[in-house]
Amino acid sequence: MLKKPQxxxxxxxSPAEIENEDIIMREKGSGTREVFEETMAxxxxxxxxxxxxxxxEAIKKAVQANIGVSVISKLAVKKEIRGGRLVKVDIENIRFERKFSIIYHKDKFKSNLFExxxxxLYNYSIR
Structure with a gap:
């Protein structure tokens, strides 16, 4: 979860504390929202x-303005967290995970660079 630093x-x-927070979320159909809703359910x-x-960007600005909290990709807020404008707050025993797939044509030549x-991607995903 992402909050303004205080x-x-x-x-x-605790999971119970999330009930008291104003959540700022992406629109229905976004991958981030799907992961959030599935994990919460x-x-x-x-x-x-x-x-x-x-x-x-709008979500980050709203959180920085202390309008609410959000769940968002850590890569998307790396700079703001490092700069102290936002903080990451864990929800105890809850882990939000999003899976991605790479697809390519079955007959595509796989160069060394592609491999x-x-x-x-594999090494990054298991961190």
Missing amino acids: VGRKKSI KNNMRYRIKYVLNNT EFIKH
Whole structure:
């Protein structure tokens, strides 16, 4: 979960605490929202989506303005977290995971560079 930094904030919250947060989420049909909703349902967690925005930058700005909290790709907020404008807060015993697939034509020639790229994706995904 992503929040605006505040002094004395916890690094994690209990699943029950998420019920009291104003959630800022992507629109229906986005992969991020699907992962969020599936994970919350699987863990029988209640939540309230207060705002729906259609792009990552708008969500980051809303969280920075302390309008609410969000679940978003860590790669999308790496710079803001490093700069102290946003903080990552874990929900205890909850892990949001999104799976991606790489597809290519079955007859495509796989160059060494292509094979290295596939290895890189695999190594990155198991971190």
